[in-house]
Amino acid sequence: MLGVGIIGGGRVAHAHARATATNGATLALRGIAEVDPTRAAGLGERYDCPSYTDYHALLAKPDIHLVTIALPNVLHAPAAMDAMAAGKHVFVEKPMALTLEECDAMIAAAGKAGVKLMVGHTQHFFALNLAAHRTISEGQLGPLAMLTDTWYKPFGLHLRLPWFLDRAQGGGMWQMNGAHMVDRMLWFADSPVVAVKAHIANPLLKQGADDSALAFLQHANGLCSTIVHAGYRAGDERWEGEFVCADGMLKLSTFPPNAGLWVARAERYEPVEVAPNDPFSLEFELFARSILDDTPEPIAPTYARHVVQVLLAAEESARTGREVVIG
Numbered sequence: 001m002l003g004v005g006i007i008g009g010g011r012v013a014h015a016h017a018r019a020t021a022t023n024g025a026t027l028a029l030r031g032i033a034e035v036d037p038t039r040a041a042g043l044g045e046r047y048d049c050p051s052y053t054d055y056h057a058l059l060a061k062p063d064i065h066l067v068t069i070a071l072p073n074v075l076h077a078p079a080a081m082d083a084m085a086a087g088k089h090v091f092v093e094k095p096m097a098l099t100l101e102e103c104d105a106m107i108a109a110a111g112k113a114g115v116k117l118m119v120g121h122t123q124h125f126f127a128l129n130l131a132a133h134r135t136i137s138e139g140q141l142g143p144l145a146m147l148t149d150t151w152y153k154p155f156g157l158h159l160r161l162p163w164f165l166d167r168a169q170g171g172g173m174w175q176m177n178g179a180h181m182v183d184r185m186l187w188f189a190d191s192p193v194v195a196v197k198a199h200i201a202n203p204l205l206k207q208g209a210d211d212s213a214l215a216f217l218q219h220a221n222g223l224c225s226t227i228v229h230a231g232y233r234a235g236d237e238r239w240e241g242e243f244v245c246a247d248g249m250l251k252l253s254t255f256p257p258n259a260g261l262w263v264a265r266a267e268r269y270e271p272v273e274v275a276p277n278d279p280f281s282l283e284f285e286l287f288a289r290s291i292l293d294d295t296p297e298p299i300a301p302t303y304a305r306h307v308v309q310v311l312l313a314a315e316e317s318a319r320t321g322r323e324v325v326i327g
Contacts, residue, residue: 008070009034019280073170077102103305119304125279142246155231172209191221198314
């Protein structure tokens, strides 16, 4: 049994708590840390566990073996480093960190402490995504030729905390949702990115962080992928990937209300039935198993570092107007 502590009491913390509960044979929630005293008390009462306003008090508990970090992006690296220094395994939400130097320090700290470090690239655990990835990777539609990810959604300005409107703190749509989209393109292409050309800006809401992005990714295996993302004031909400193969096409929409998987082997798409799952539960189950069995993390820290590398290269391309080569 692994004792779990959650650092941060925002929206995703609830998903972490539920995923812990659904893996009750291997995981037990033993504490939540949240700086707001009222929220901390409410979380402790809701999930029947101790609550703390200082996460260092949580890290001092010997019955907590695994810490999940659900903090603003700018705090991912410092909290993870503190947790690993305390000998805790760490699950941190994406993006891994804001700089490659922070990513490298986290990887080194995990090695030094002998603990596991996993970044929450949850796209790998949705049943629809797994079915789509299997269809492509098994060559059921022939070799993959090109792939694209398109996501339009409300920015939700009235719901955003101040840090989200400040890129220096890791705010903006590219860091939040671009991380998901880059991850999907890397995963489906099964190849790292070697060059990026991108436009990332804030023409829609004129806030202090980006609200739209276009990116062209060149992969090491010769494939190219594109990303189109916008957090709008008003518009049509959809997120779908489309994958063109030599012998057919595949369309994937992961989130409700239009979730589904479609395959075209002739002139039109036909739906594919996929039983739904709980991706957070599966994610936590597999990470717990890697800790207990001392096997590699389901998402390697070096992979998560490369996601950050692509995110930063795209931002550099947007600043300079030039393609950025990734060494």
